[in-house]
Amino acid sequence: MNRFAFILHALDVSDIARKYPVARWLPDRLVEFVASRMSARYISKIEGIQSPTGAETEGWFVGCPLTSRQLVESDARLSTRKIVEAGQMAADLGAEIVGLGALTAVVGDAGITVAEKLDIGVTTGNSYTVATAVEGTLRAAAMMGIEVKNATAGVLGATGSIGRVCAQLLAPQVARLILIGRRREALEEIKEELEANGSAQVEVSTDVAEALRQTEMVVTVTSAVEAIIEPEMLRPGTVVCDVARPRDVSVRVAKERDDVLVIEGGVVRVPGRVNFNFDFGFPPGMAYACMAETMILALEGRIEDYSLGRNLELARVREIAGLGRKHGFELAGFRSFERAVDEETIERIRRRAAQSRQRVPGA
Numbered sequence: 001m002n003r004f005a006f007i008l009h010a011l012d013v014s015d016i017a018r019k020y021p022v023a024r025w026l027p028d029r030l031v032e033f034v035a036s037r038m039s040a041r042y043i044s045k046i047e048g049i050q051s052p053t054g055a056e057t058e059g060w061f062v063g064c065p066l067t068s069r070q071l072v073e074s075d076a077r078l079s080t081r082k083i084v085e086a087g088q089m090a091a092d093l094g095a096e097i098v099g100l101g102a103l104t105a106v107v108g109d110a111g112i113t114v115a116e117k118l119d120i121g122v123t124t125g126n127s128y129t130v131a132t133a134v135e136g137t138l139r140a141a142a143m144m145g146i147e148v149k150n151a152t153a154g155v156l157g158a159t160g161s162i163g164r165v166c167a168q169l170l171a172p173q174v175a176r177l178i179l180i181g182r183r184r185e186a187l188e189e190i191k192e193e194l195e196a197n198g199s200a201q202v203e204v205s206t207d208v209a210e211a212l213r214q215t216e217m218v219v220t221v222t223s224a225v226e227a228i229i230e231p232e233m234l235r236p237g238t239v240v241c242d243v244a245r246p247r248d249v250s251v252r253v254a255k256e257r258d259d260v261l262v263i264e265g266g267v268v269r270v271p272g273r274v275n276f277n278f279d280f281g282f283p284p285g286m287a288y289a290c291m292a293e294t295m296i297l298a299l300e301g302r303i304e305d306y307s308l309g310r311n312l313e314l315a316r317v318r319e320i321a322g323l324g325r326k327h328g329f330e331l332a333g334f335r336s337f338e339r340a341v342d343e344e345t346i347e348r349i350r351r352r353a354a355q356s357r358q359r360v361p362g363a
Helices: 011-017 021-025 028-036 067-071 077-095 112-117 126-143 161-173 186-197 208-212 251-256 289-300 314-328 343-360
Strands: 001-008 043-050 057-067 097-101 121-123 153-157 178-179 201-205 217-219 240-241 261-264 268-269 272-275 286-288 334-336 339-341
Touching: 001 011, 001 067, 001 077, 001 186, 001 343, 011 021, 011 028, 011 057, 021 334, 028 057, 028 067, 057 067, 057 077, 057 289, 077 097, 077 112, 097 289, 112 121, 121 289, 126 217, 126 240, 126 268, 126 289, 126 314, 126 343, 153 161, 161 178, 161 186, 161 314, 178 186, 178 208, 186 201, 201 208, 217 289, 240 286, 261 268, 261 334, 286 289, 289 314
Parallel strands: 001 057, 001 097, 097 121, 153 178, 153 217, 178 201, 217 240, 240 261
Antiparallel strands: 043 057, 043 272, 268 286, 334 339
16 A cells, blocks of 8 residues: 655644634734744544555645745745655655645745655645646536637636646637736747647736636636635626635635635545545545545555646646546535535526626626
């Protein structure tokens, strides 16, 4: 049996306060400073994963003592050192491959230096995240009555490693694709690449609000620390797949827009009777796709560095999707802001969207 580990971190100080209640009464920066002086933390053992092929695996959650803000804003050398410490704990526990969760996957050179400093395999999980995010977006769009082949799609964060491949996968499926990001020159490079392959009509934009108002389906994959998609930016009936952690979509969208569908990208069902022995907000048996990629590689015996760096390989995205199917991993329906979204809910959103469009022609 090949074993794995997955590195988690606090999204913000409120996560730290759940473990250390005194943190609620202290300034956030002080809590973060103290936490950064702590060592990597053992969180739980993961058991019961079994592939239809008969292969089995088990692993561990290990905690990196930095928040999202620290991982983005702090010196990359500090962040990398803390991530490596967590990886070393994973190796000491018996893991042969470790997955980098949330923003530990984007620090510095996106896992390359971490992999060089560890004697076990390392992956960000980004390849399987891309595969399931695009699959989920297309499935949700169809359920919302969107004719995908005639639709306008957007990729927010298109210049990142995940966003670039999302664009490559979406471009052949839609009529028009808007690449959205901060650096126009980098966006233009991706546009040229897509156009060379004979994809959809491709445009670029650095204006998030203006671009989103033109889209019917969006995959958002930025590394922003705070939400950047607000309710007023979305047209009725839009499907938004939010792959980012922390979320790119503001909680205001959930409260104020009952005519758009926001789904969490990369939520999959794990085969077997998995027990994570830790509550990270999902129903039993479900996990983020980045977690699942690490499990899939362990089940397949692919003890190697896999999804690293800023440029994911389309071939690897397709490969890991195939390996996921082989070992019984599958898209686990939809979730939105930590809640399951069933077909009845989607139909209700679809009706509200139609009503909104009637009130505001051309919306």
